[in-house]
Amino acid sequence: MERPPLEGVRVVAIPVVFAGPFATMLLADLGAEVILIESIQHFPTITRGYTPRPPQELVPTTGATFGGIGGIQTYVDHWAGERPWDRFVMFHALGRNKISCCIDLTRPEGKDVLKRLIKVSDVFFESNAPATMEKLGLTYDVLKEVKEDIIYLSMPALGCSGPHKYCSLFGAQLQALAGHTWLTRYPDEDYTTTQSLLFHADASSGATAAFAVLCALHYRNRTGKGQFIDMAQIETVIPHLGEAFMDYTMNARVQEPMGNRHPTMAPHGVYRCRGEDRWVVIAVSSDEEWMGLCRALGNPPWANHERFATCNGRLNNQEELNKYIEEWTSRHDNYEAMYILQKEDVAAGPVIDQRDAYHDAQLQCRGFFEVVSHREAGTHLYPGMLFKMNKTPLSIRKPPPCLGEHNDYVFKEVMGMSDDEIAALEKEQIIGGDEYISDSFF
Numbered sequence: 001m002e003r004p005p006l007e008g009v010r011v012v013a014i015p016v017v018f019a020g021p022f023a024t025m026l027l028a029d030l031g032a033e034v035i036l037i038e039s040i041q042h043f044p045t046i047t048r049g050y051t052p053r054p055p056q057e058l059v060p061t062t063g064a065t066f067g068g069i070g071g072i073q074t075y076v077d078h079w080a081g082e083r084p085w086d087r088f089v090m091f092h093a094l095g096r097n098k099i100s101c102c103i104d105l106t107r108p109e110g111k112d113v114l115k116r117l118i119k120v121s122d123v124f125f126e127s128n129a130p131a132t133m134e135k136l137g138l139t140y141d142v143l144k145e146v147k148e149d150i151i152y153l154s155m156p157a158l159g160c161s162g163p164h165k166y167c168s169l170f171g172a173q174l175q176a177l178a179g180h181t182w183l184t185r186y187p188d189e190d191y192t193t194t195q196s197l198l199f200h201a202d203a204s205s206g207a208t209a210a211f212a213v214l215c216a217l218h219y220r221n222r223t224g225k226g227q228f229i230d231m232a233q234i235e236t237v238i239p240h241l242g243e244a245f246m247d248y249t250m251n252a253r254v255q256e257p258m259g260n261r262h263p264t265m266a267p268h269g270v271y272r273c274r275g276e277d278r279w280v281v282i283a284v285s286s287d288e289e290w291m292g293l294c295r296a297l298g299n300p301p302w303a304n305h306e307r308f309a310t311c312n313g314r315l316n317n318q319e320e321l322n323k324y325i326e327e328w329t330s331r332h333d334n335y336e337a338m339y340i341l342q343k344e345d346v347a348a349g350p351v352i353d354q355r356d357a358y359h360d361a362q363l364q365c366r367g368f369f370e371v372v373s374h375r376e377a378g379t380h381l382y383p384g385m386l387f388k389m390n391k392t393p394l395s396i397r398k399p400p401p402c403l404g405e406h407n408d409y410v411f412k413e414v415m416g417m418s419d420d421e422i423a424a425l426e427k428e429q430i431i432g433g434d435e436y437i438s439d440s441f442f
Contacts, residue, residue: 004031013125020127021094022206028097048085076377086376095400102404130156149226159232171199178237186259205233266314271329279351292344374399404433
């Protein structure tokens with residue numbers, strides 16, 4: 001079998017919450033050996049759960065939650081278990097193909113262990129609060145002295161320079177600062193009732209960070225030189241709204257939120273279908289597509305009204321038009337509506353939830369979901385690779401790591417420590433797995 005593209009590249013990582021873990025997941029999927037530096041002294045809030053041992057009332061047994069948003073903590077089989085940090089759903093979503101070791105970086109001996117690991121690594125990756133690495137004394141200048149060609153990526157919310165560099169932000173604040181929150185809401189509702197708890201900024205900055213590392217690796221292959229990557233997460237979100245920013249600089253116009261509507265396309269929206277909370281999305285961008293929509297709907301008499309004959313007419317009469325369309329969609333299942341519309345070359349697709357995704361014929365045919373067995377979480381389907389490569393096939397090779405699961409591998413095989421040295425460091429709790437967890441962890 002062909003080797004994955006990044007086999008032989010070692011990434012030492014301290015990624016937290018979502019953006020950093022997503023970036024390192026992509027690098028690990030591509031074959032890089034991603035070594036998570038974790039701790040038995042300090043619980044990684046949000047990354048492996050919101051609290052080390054959550055009360056059962058904060059572990060929901062019904063309803064849809066996302067990994068702990070809003071304090072509701074999601075664990076495998078609705079049970080936190082003896083080692084909740086190994087059963088947290090969001091960590092499982094992002095932890096595949098990685099390995100974990102534990103080092104206390106707050107102590108000089110722990111810093112020395114990390115530096116020894118850096119000597120035999122290619123990339124150091126961190127996504128912590130802006131001042132964290134400065135306080136630990138593990139900045140690029142320090143690690144460059146350890147390994148001259150190290151690639152060091154730091155991805156604070158607002159970057160490593162500027163008057164607000166030390167601001168600590170999550171995805172919600174990033175999206176607000178980037179203008180995303182302003183634009184992605186319904187015009188007649190406030191922000192609190194229309195904003196999602198899934199943050200675009202997390203995924204965009206994670207994917208961009210992985211790309212930046214690939215660029216730096218390519219540069220090092222050509223020149224033999226490493227470098228520091230200063231990646232402001234907010235600067236990965238703004239280009240996704242480029243037309244709105246250009247509209248302001250070119251036309252002095254501030255775009256307003258439009259909900260599901262579009263400035264030039266009509267009909268364009270989400271329409272109720274048969275069944276409970278079932279919907280289909282439809283977008284018509286031309287007169288030809290409008291004619292296709294009319295054919296799909298059986299050429300109803302209202303479709304011949306003069307006010308719907310042009311794009312401007314349809315834009316100016318969307319309220320009435322949408323009611324007519326929903327009369328038709330409400331008689332059909334959302335997949336059925338999609339098939340009928342797609343047959344006439346109309347852009348349409350069902351709104352599906354996670355349950356639907358696991359049964360979706362397209363995703364099943366492509367083998368997107370992969371079966372993964374985990375010693376604490378059991379065997380489940382996981383979302384798979386983001387793309388397919390015919391020369392270097394990718395897959396979930398390792399399940400998400402338990403806390404400190406790979407200590408022996410990292411300290412013995414990668415770093416060459418002796419059993420006596422490891423025992424001494426474990427005794428002082430400089431290193432160790434969850435069997436050595438200190439009281440401060442809780």
